[in-house]
Amino acid sequence: MKAVKLLLCLLLAMSTVLTVGLTKSEAATTFKDIGSNHRAYKEITYLGQGDIVTGDGKGNFVPNSIVTRGEAAAMIGRALNLDGTKRATTFKDVSSNNFASGYIQSAVDKKILSGYGDGTFRPYAHVTRGEMAVMISKAFNYSFGNTVSGAANALMSRGIAQGFSNGTFGADKTLIRADFAVFLARSIDYTLRTKPTISFSGTKYVNVDSLNVRKGPSTKYGTISALKNNTKVEIGYKVGTWTLVKSGSIIGFVLDSYLTGNISSGGDGGSSGGNNSLASQVIVIDPGHGGKDSGAVGYNLTEKYVVLDTGLRLQKLLANTPFTVKLTRSTDVFLELSERVTFAKQNKANTFVSIHANAANGNASGSETYYYDTSRAVNPNTADSKLLAEKIQTRLYKAMEHNNRGEKHGDLHVIRENSMPAVLVELGFIDNKSDNAKLASPTYRQKAATAIYQGILDYYKAKGFNVNGLY
Numbered sequence: 178m179k180a181v182k183l184l185l186c187l188l189l190a191m192s193t194v195l196t197v198g199l200t201k202s203e204a205a206t207t208f209k210d211i212g213s214n215h216r217a218y219k220e221i222t223y224l225g226q227g228d229i230v231t232g233d234g235k236g237n238f239v240p241n242s243i244v245t246r247g248e249a250a251a252m253i254g255r256a257l258n259l260d261g262t263k264r265a266t267t268f269k270d271v272s273s274n275n276f277a278s279g280y281i282q283s284a285v286d287k288k289i290l291s292g293y294g295d296g297t298f299r300p301y302a303h304v305t306r307g308e309m310a311v312m313i314s315k316a317f318n319y320s321f322g323n324t325v326s327g328a329a330n331a332l333m334s335r336g337i338a339q340g341f342s343n344g345t346f347g348a349d350k351t352l353i354r355a356d357f358a359v360f361l362a363r364s365i366d367y368t369l370r371t372k373p374t375i376s377f378s379g380t381k382y383v384n385v386d387s388l389n390v391r392k393g394p395s396t397k398y399g400t401i402s403a404l405k406n407n408t409k410v411e412i413g414y415k416v417g418t419w420t421l422v423k424s425g426s427i428i429g430f431v432l433d434s435y436l437t438g439n440i441s442s443g444g445d446g447g448s449s450g451g452n453n454s455l456a457s458q459v460i461v462i463d464p465g466h467g468g469k470d471s472g473a474v475g476y477n478l479t480e481k482y483v484v485l486d487t488g489l490r491l492q493k494l495l496a497n498t499p500f501t502v503k504l505t506r507s508t509d510v511f512l513e514l515s516e517r518v519t520f521a522k523q524n525k526a527n528t529f530v531s532i533h534a535n536a537a538n539g540n541a542s543g544s545e546t547y548y549y550d551t552s553r554a555v556n557p558n559t560a561d562s563k564l565l566a567e568k569i570q571t572r573l574y575k576a577m578e579h580n581n582r583g584e585k586h587g588d589l590h591v592i593r594e595n596s597m598p599a600v601l602v603e604l605g606f607i608d609n610k611s612d613n614a615k616l617a618s619p620t621y622r623q624k625a626a627t628a629i630y631q632g633i634l635d636y637y638k639a640k641g642f643n644v645n646g647l648y
């Protein structure tokens with residue numbers, strides 16, 4: 178008896194855990210006739226959470242009934258957030274009273290479904306596996322060569338559908354609701370596929386202050402996370418007006434309209450910004466010296482190493498923003514000063530930041546940032562160069578916890594000969610014991626890179642750009 182009681186307790190405890198694991202709305206979307214051991218439980222539950230599938234009004238899914246064309250239109254239509262408002266259609270056998278009339282017309286308008294030559298849609302006709310494959314391929318923009326076998330391959334190669342053991346797809350076989358749900362859910366959520374891997378390609382940026390990332394392509398799905406303005410995301414695939422995106426470990430769906438395309442990704446949806454978009458801005462970072470030219474040396478530390486490492490850290494920070502960032506050198510190579518200027522001009526840089534370290538007599542310490550300010554109007558961007566220098570210097574000396582030597586005019590080749598706002602940052606004195614210890618420290622080099630990064634953001638903010646979410 179005791180053993181039986183214990184077992185009962187365990188079972189009760191387990192069922193409690195399972196119930197608690199689901200949120201209220203998720204629990205409510207389970208169907209009476211789909212137990213957790215039903216082979217399509219996960220897929221049907223997922224679609225139920227987004228109201229993409231509905232039951233029979235009595236809490237049942239009726240998994241074994243054959244799918245009609247009208248039902249298929251409604252399920253695909255809901256998955257893609259098509260307009261399902263019941264209305265008159267172009268088909269003589271689909272009246273505005275038909276429950277799927279809105280979805281049928283919307284799907285036909287989008288060329289996902291089509292009617293027959295005799296002007297009918299046949300909403301109560303059964304759907305075959307082949308028809309299903311074509312519908313899904315069209316709905317999710319798979320290239321399939323407009324053939325049934327091509328559509329079958331498109332689904333099988335993605336792990337959405339499997340063929341039969343005799344090697345055929347069974348294109349002529351009718352389809353029950355449970356199977357349709359499985360194929361549709363796997364098309365939407367790749368983690369449900371038999372091969373749950375996809376490749377992400379291209380990047381876009383969040384263009385609202387807080388963008389909800391959801392478990393599925395509708396506001397009915399729960400929120401996984403929220404992304405800040407200007408966050409870079411990798412693009413998976415689209416489902417209607419939603420896009421599966423990836424940002425670090427976060428993967429989920431966001432509304433397309435809250436993403437802006439990168440200038441280099443071309444116009445596949447999303448505006449690529451006017452003059453005030455960060456994506457239009459090219460920043461060139463110029464780590465000084467390199468190769469045969471070690472720059473200043475102190476306490477066995479070379480300037481060329483310090484400034485390259487800091488530049489690479491700065492590049493990493495900027496890489497997660499819409500800015501385009503380029504380095505004059507990313508390895509230990511020598512470049513003439515004129516080559517650095519030519520590089521910035523050829524890349525149509527909007528801002529130029531050269532990074533150096535100082536040396537004097539061992540006593541001088543602190544950081545300073547130079548801009549070119551003289552009547553000899555070689556670089557005409559004095560005001561903006563000065564502004565950029567101020568913004569960087571204000572951040573830098575605080576981060577380095579040393580003297581503020583200020584922003585000042587410097588008649589230096591790379592800032593004088595350039596044609597965009599340009600500054601030259603001196604991170605500190607490599608021959609000063611205290612500064613040297615900081616320049617030798619990866620922690621302080623990261624602080625320096627972050628300070629320059631924030632100074633660049635401060636500059637763009639002052640110029641009227643939206644840099645929210647980047648700090």
Ligand SMILES: [Zn+2]
Binds near residue numbers: 465480533534
């Ligand atoms: Zn230098």
